[in-house]
Amino acid sequence: MxxxxxxxxxxxxxxxxxxxxxxxxxxxxxxxxxxxxxxxxxxHSEEEFEELEALLDLYAQTHGMELASSFTYGFRLGAGIMVEVLTRKD
Known part of the structure; x- marks a missing residue:
């Protein structure tokens, strides 16, 4: 592996x-x-459902951006904690 x-x-x-x-x-x-x-x-009509789908797509895009930011923040936080642990900084 x-x-x-x-x-x-x-x-x-x-x-x-x-x-x-x-x-x-x-x-x-x-x-x-x-x-x-x-x-x-x-x-609802097909047109109204298409509007809902467009709204859900926009939500999915913003949600994906939020997840990416959360992941990045969590990774940096974890790396920062490891640096503190390994360098014994208080």
Whole structure:
């Protein structure tokens, strides 16, 4: 198995593709979301549903940006903690 640095170099580390919530409510809420979208689709016109899809796409884009920022912040925080631990700075 390659080291994490080798995996990073070769582009094999994609945390956004591999992370799945371990929260016990995740699947239930995800299912409810899908059901609500389907119900919305049935109750509204195709044009209105396309507007909803466009809105959801915009939300997905901003959510992805927030996740990337959170990941970056968490990584930097973890690296900073390791630097403090390894250099014994208080």
């Amino acid at each position: 390659r080291s994490l640095l080798e995996e990073l170099y070769h582009g094999n580390l994609c945390p956004d593709e591999k992370v799945i919530s371990s929260d016990p409510d995740y699947r239930q809420i995800s299912r409810k979301t899908s059901e609500a979208i389907e119900a919305w689709k049935k109750r």
